[in-house]
Amino acid sequence: xxxxxxxxxxxxxxxxxxxxxxxxKGAFLETLAEILESNRAEIVPLAVKExxxxxxxxxxxxxxxxxxxxxxxNMVKEGSWVxxxxxxxxxxRTPLPKADIRRFLTPLGxxxxxxxxxxxxxxxxxxGDTISAxxxxxxxxxxxxxxxxxxxxxxxxxxxQAILKxxxxxxxxxxxxxxxxxxxALVKHPIAKAVAFTGSHVGGKALFDLANQxxxxxxxxxxxxxxxxxxxxxxxxxxxxxxxxxxxxxxxTLGVGQFCTNPGLIFVPEAQAKEFEKAITTELNxxxxxxxxxxxxxxxxxxxxxxxxxxxELRWVKVADPKHLINGSTxxxxxxxxxxxxxxVFQKEVFGAFAMMVVYQSQDELLEITKKLHGQxxxxxxxxxxxLQNQLFLLNLLEEKCGRxxxxxxxxxxxVGFAMQHGGPYPSTTSAHGTSVGAHAIKRxxxxxxxxxxxxDLLPDALRDDNPLGIWxxxxxxxxx
Amino acid sequence: xxxxxxxxxxxxxxxxxxxxxxxxKGAFLETLAEILESNRAEIVPLAVKExxxxxxxxxxxxxxxxxxxxxxxNMVKEGSWVxxxxxxxxxxRTPLPKADIRRFLTPLGxxxxxxxxxxxxxxxxxxGDTISAxxxxxxxxxxxxxxxxxxxxxxxxxxxQAILKxxxxxxxxxxxxxxxxxxxALVKHPIAKAVAFTGSHVGGKALFDLANQxxxxxxxxxxxxxxxxxxxxxxxxxxxxxxxxxxxxxxxTLGVGQFCTNPGLIFVPEAQAKEFEKAITTELNxxxxxxxxxxxxxxxxxxxxxxxxxxxELRWVKVADPKHLINGSTxxxxxxxxxxxxxxVFQKEVFGAFAMMVVYQSQDELLEITKKLHGQxxxxxxxxxxxLQNQLFLLNLLEEKCGRxxxxxxxxxxxVGFAMQHGGPYPSTTSAHGTSVGAHAIKRxxxxxxxxxxxxDLLPDALRDDNPLGIWxxxxxxxxx
Numbered sequence: 001x002x003x004x005x006x007x008x009x010x011x012x013x014x015x016x017x018x019x020x021x022x023x024x025k026g027a028f029l030e031t032l033a034e035i036l037e038s039n040r041a042e043i044v045p046l047a048v049k050e051x052x053x054x055x056x057x058x059x060x061x062x063x064x065x066x067x068x069x070x071x072x073x074n075m076v077k078e079g080s081w082v083x084x085x086x087x088x089x090x091x092x093r094t095p096l097p098k099a100d101i102r103r104f105l106t107p108l109g110x111x112x113x114x115x116x117x118x119x120x121x122x123x124x125x126x127x128g129d130t131i132s133a134x135x136x137x138x139x140x141x142x143x144x145x146x147x148x149x150x151x152x153x154x155x156x157x158x159x160x161q162a163i164l165k166x167x168x169x170x171x172x173x174x175x176x177x178x179x180x181x182x183x184x185a186l187v188k189h190p191i192a193k194a195v196a197f198t199g200s201h202v203g204g205k206a207l208f209d210l211a212n213q214x215x216x217x218x219x220x221x222x223x224x225x226x227x228x229x230x231x232x233x234x235x236x237x238x239x240x241x242x243x244x245x246x247x248x249x250x251x252x253t254l255g256v257g258q259f260c261t262n263p264g265l266i267f268v269p270e271a272q273a274k275e276f277e278k279a280i281t282t283e284l285n286x287x288x289x290x291x292x293x294x295x296x297x298x299x300x301x302x303x304x305x306x307x308x309x310x311x312x313e314l315r316w317v318k319v320a321d322p323k324h325l326i327n328g329s330t331x332x333x334x335x336x337x338x339x340x341x342x343x344x345v346f347q348k349e350v351f352g353a354f355a356m357m358v359v360y361q362s363q364d365e366l367l368e369i370t371k372k373l374h375g376q377x378x379x380x381x382x383x384x385x386x387x388l389q390n391q392l393f394l395l396n397l398l399e400e401k402c403g404r405x406x407x408x409x410x411x412x413x414x415x416v417g418f419a420m421q422h423g424g425p426y427p428s429t430t431s432a433h434g435t436s437v438g439a440h441a442i443k444r445x446x447x448x449x450x451x452x453x454x455x456x457d458l459l460p461d462a463l464r465d466d467n468p469l470g471i472w473x474x475x476x477x478x479x480x481x
Numbered sequence: 482x483x484x485x486x487x488x489x490x491x492x493x494x495x496x497x498x499x500x501x502x503x504x505x506k507g508a509f510l511e512t513l514a515e516i517l518e519s520n521r522a523e524i525v526p527l528a529v530k531e532x533x534x535x536x537x538x539x540x541x542x543x544x545x546x547x548x549x550x551x552x553x554x555n556m557v558k559e560g561s562w563v564x565x566x567x568x569x570x571x572x573x574r575t576p577l578p579k580a581d582i583r584r585f586l587t588p589l590g591x592x593x594x595x596x597x598x599x600x601x602x603x604x605x606x607x608x609g610d611t612i613s614a615x616x617x618x619x620x621x622x623x624x625x626x627x628x629x630x631x632x633x634x635x636x637x638x639x640x641x642q643a644i645l646k647x648x649x650x651x652x653x654x655x656x657x658x659x660x661x662x663x664x665x666a667l668v669k670h671p672i673a674k675a676v677a678f679t680g681s682h683v684g685g686k687a688l689f690d691l692a693n694q695x696x697x698x699x700x701x702x703x704x705x706x707x708x709x710x711x712x713x714x715x716x717x718x719x720x721x722x723x724x725x726x727x728x729x730x731x732x733x734t735l736g737v738g739q740f741c742t743n744p745g746l747i748f749v750p751e752a753q754a755k756e757f758e759k760a761i762t763t764e765l766n767x768x769x770x771x772x773x774x775x776x777x778x779x780x781x782x783x784x785x786x787x788x789x790x791x792x793x794e795l796r797w798v799k800v801a802d803p804k805h806l807i808n809g810s811t812x813x814x815x816x817x818x819x820x821x822x823x824x825x826v827f828q829k830e831v832f833g834a835f836a837m838m839v840v841y842q843s844q845d846e847l848l849e850i851t852k853k854l855h856g857q858x859x860x861x862x863x864x865x866x867x868x869l870q871n872q873l874f875l876l877n878l879l880e881e882k883c884g885r886x887x888x889x890x891x892x893x894x895x896x897v898g899f900a901m902q903h904g905g906p907y908p909s910t911t912s913a914h915g916t917s918v919g920a921h922a923i924k925r926x927x928x929x930x931x932x933x934x935x936x937x938d939l940l941p942d943a944l945r946d947d948n949p950l951g952i953w954x955x956x957x958x959x960x961x962x
Contacts, residue, residue, distance in 0.1 A: 217911065404932075
C-alpha cells in the first residue's frame with residue numbers, strides 16, 4: 001500500500017481548495033445534494049441490499065444526508081462560522097504601539113474519514129463527517145465501510161461528478177476500499193491532519209492510539225456509541241406508565257437497535273418496576289425480529305447476550321432468540337441497582353436491541369449510579385416537573401456525564417441543526433469538544449490562525465476592514481456585521 | 482503521594498462553582514487582580530530573586546498578569562463566550578415534531594496547570610492557564626514550577642484570599658509543590674479532566690503521552706515553544722537593513738532569549754546576507770550577557786551550542802561564551818539553506834539567545850524550506866508590498882505551518898486580546914485548536930452540552946427564552962442579543 005500519490009494529490013488540492021470562496025464551496029455542496037437526489041433510484045436499492053435496512057428508512061436517510069449537505073452549504077455560503085475576530089491596531093498606545101491582529105478558522109488539510117456500517121448514507125461516503133470536512137475546506141480521503149461497498153462506490157461517483165462540475169481537483173475526495181491494514185496506513189500517513197470515525201469502541205480507540213503515536217500526533221474524532229441511559233422517576237411513571245414503556249421499546253428497537261443513541265439502560269424505581277415491566281413485556285410482544293446490518297454484527301450481538309446470560313445478577317424479561325443468525329431479536333434483562341453498581345461490565349454497550357432495566361431503591365443509589373456512570377452521548381430524564389425540582393443535584397451530576405441531556409422523548413432521532421451536540425465525555429467519544437452531528441461539526445476540521453499587521457490586500461475576505469462577506473465578526477470584543 | 486483528598490475536594494468545589502453566575506466569577510477574578518496588585522511590593526522582589534529577570538520586566542509581567550485576569554473577568558461577566566445556541570421547537574413539523582434543543586459550553590471539571598519557568602507570574606500560578614480555567618468554571622490543581630517556589634506560594638496565597646473573600650470553596654485552587662513524580666501522579670488522577678502546560682518539548686510530550694494512556698484519556702494543552710522563523714526578502718532588506726537587523730537582535734535577545742516566541746531562525750537571501758550579517762554583528766556588540774532563569778537552563782543552552790559547534794555546516798558569527806554558567810551569552814551562526822535542509826536537527830529549538838541565519842539562493846529553496854518546516858507558534862515575513870505579491874504561494878504554504886503570521890515587527894511581545902492565537906501546529910503545541918494567550922484560551926476548558934426539551938425554569942440563564950444575561954446567542958442560525 002503506497003498511499004503517497006493519493007496524499008500528495010490531496011495536499012495539492014488542499015492548497016487550492018482552502019482559498020476557494022465559501023459561496024463556491026457551498027454551490028459545490030448543493031450540486032452534490034442534487035446529484036445524490038437524482039441518483040436516488042439507484043442508490044436506495046443498493047443501500048437496502050447491503051444494509052438489510054428497509055427501503056423507507058434508507059429513503060429517509062438519503063433525505064437526511066442531503067439535508068445535512070444543504071445545512072453545511074448554507075453555513076459556508078453565509079460564512080460567519082470562521083469566527084472572524086479583529087483587534088484593530090492602536091499606533092498611539094503607550095508604552096508600545098498595538099499591532100493589528102485578526103484571527104479566523106483555517107482548514108486543517110487532508111483528513112481521513114471512516115464510514116459507519118449503521119448509516120450507509122448519512123454517516124458514510126457523503127455523510128456528516130465527509131461533508132463537514134469538505135465544508136471546512138479539507139480534502140477527504142475516505143475509507144469505505146466494507147459492509148456496503150457498492151453503495152459507497154456509487155455515492156463516491158456522485159461526489160466526483162459534483163467535483164467535476166465545480167471544476168475542483170478530483171483529489172478533493174478519494175475513495176479507498178480495504179480493511180484494517182489500509183485504515184491504519186491512512187491514519188499513519190504524515191500528510192493526514194485529522195481522523196473522523198463512527199463505530200465501535202475497539203475500532204475508535206485503536207485509531208486514537210495510532211494517531212497519538214505518530215511523529216506528529218493528529219486529532220481523532222471517534223464517536224464510539226454509548227448505552228444512553230434513561231432515568232425514570234416514580235410520579236412520572238405512575239402517570240404515564242404505558243406511554244413511556246411504548247416510547248422506550250420503540251426507541252430501543254428502532255432499526256433493530258442499531259443506533260449510537262438507542263437506550264440500552266433504563267433506571268426504574270422499585271415501587272414502579274413491576275408495572276413498568278408488565279407494560280414493556282406487552283410492547284415487546286409486538287416487536288418482530290429483523291435482519292441486522294451484517295452477520296458479523298448479529299454474531300457480536302448474540303455473543304454479548306450469551307455472556308450476560310451467564311451472569312446470575314440478571315433476570316431475563318425477554319431472551320434474544322438466535323435462530324436466524326442475521327436477525328436481531330430484542331432482549332431485555334432486569335438487574336438490581338446494587339448488583340449493577342458492582343461491575344462496570346454492566347455498562348458495556350451491546351450494539352443491537354438489548355437493554356438492561358436497573359431497579360433502584362433509593363435516592364442514594366441513584367447518586368451512586370450517576371457517579372459511576374461512564375461518559376454518554378445522551379442521558380434522558382423522565383420525571384414530573386415537581387420531581388425534577390427535587391433532583392437538581394442529580395441533574396448537576398448528570399450534566400457531567402453526557403453530551404446531550406433530554407427531558408422529553410427518546411434519545412434516538414438526532415436532530416440536525418445548530419444546537420445539536422452529538423458527542424460526549426469518553427468513552428462515548430475521543431473528543432468531548434467535538435460533535436459529529438449538526439453545524440458545529442465543521443469546527444473539528446479547522447484551527448485558528450492569527451494574522452498580525454497583514455496588508456489589507458492580502459487578508460482573507462473574512463478579515464478585511466470592509467467585511468465584503470457581510471459576516472458576523474467579533475471586533476474589539478463586540479459582535480458586528 | 483495520595484492526591485485523592487485533593488481531587489475529591491476539587492470535584493466537590495466544581496459542582497458548586499460551575500453554577501456560580503458569570504458576574505460572580507468575574508468579581509472574584511477582579512478581586513484577585515486587586516489583591517495581586519496590592520501585594521506587588523512583596524511579589525516583585527521574590528520573582529526577581531527567583532528568576533534572575535530584571536525588576537522592570539517583572540513589574541511589567543505583573544501588570545500583564547492582572548491585565549489578563551481582567552480580560553477574563555470581563556468576558557465571564559459579559560457572558561457571550563459560552564456560545565449559547567438555540568434551535569426552538571416546532572411541534573407542527575411533519576412527519577415528526579421538532580424538539581427544543583439548546584447548547585452551550587460547560588466547564589470540564591478539575592484541571593491540572595503546570596507553571597512555566599520563563600514567566601514566573603503571567604504563565605505561572607495566577608497566569609493565563611490558571612485564570613482561563615477558573616474563568617471557564619474549572620477548579621485548578623496547580624503544579625508549581627520548582628524554579629520559583631516562593632513566588633508561587635505567595636501568589637497562591639493571594640488566590641486563596643480572593644477565594645475566601647468570594648466565599649467560594651478553597652479547593653477551587655490547590656497549590657502543589659514537587660517534581661516530575663508529583664506532576665505525573667496529578668495527570669494520572671481519574672478526576673483530572675485536562676492539563677495545561679507551558680515549557681519544553683520533552684516535558685509537554687511526556688504529559689501528552691501520559692494523558693493519552695489513561696483509562697479515560699484527557700486533553701493536554703501543551704505549548705512547547707518553537708524557533709519562530711523570520712523570512713526576509715531582498716528589497717525589504719536593501720531598504721531597511723540596519724533597522725531590521727536591530728529589530729531581529731532585540732527580539733532574539735529580549736529576556737536573554739527566554740521567550741517561546743523569540744526568533745531562533747532567520748532566512749536571508751544570499752545577495753543581502755553579507756550586509757545583514759554586518760549589521761547584526763554591530764548590534765550583537767551592544768548585547769551584554771545576562772543571567773538566565775536558572776543554572777539548568779543555562780547548562781542546557783550551552784550544551785546545545787556545543788553540539789552545534791561540532792557541526793561543520795555552521796559558520797559562527799558569534800559564539801556563546803560560557804564563562805559564567807548562569808549567564809546566557811548570545812550566539813549566532815550562519816548556514817547555507819542547502820545544508821540546513823538536509824538535517825531536521827537544525828530546526829531544534831535552543832532555549833535562549835541563539836539563532837541560525839540561513840542563507841538561501843533561490844525561490845525554489847524557499848519553497849522547499851517551507852515544506853520541510855515544522856509547526857511553529859509564529860512565522861514572520863519581512864517583505865516589501867511588491868515582493869509579497871510575488872510570494873502568494875509561499876504565504877499560502879506558510880499559513881499551514883504556524884498559529885500566527887506576522888508582516889511587521891517581531892514575534893516576541895504576545896498581545897493579550899480577543900484575536901490573539903498563541904498556539905500552532907505540532908510540535909509547537911499538542912493541540913493546534915487551542916491558544917494559551919488571549920480570550921479564546923477559555924474555550925480549552927469547556928465542552929459543549931445540549932439540553933433537549935429542558936423546562937425553562939431548569940435551563941441555565943444563558944439559554945432561557947428571555948435571555949436574562951443579555952448575551953449574544955445563535956437562535957435559529959442567526960445571531961441575536
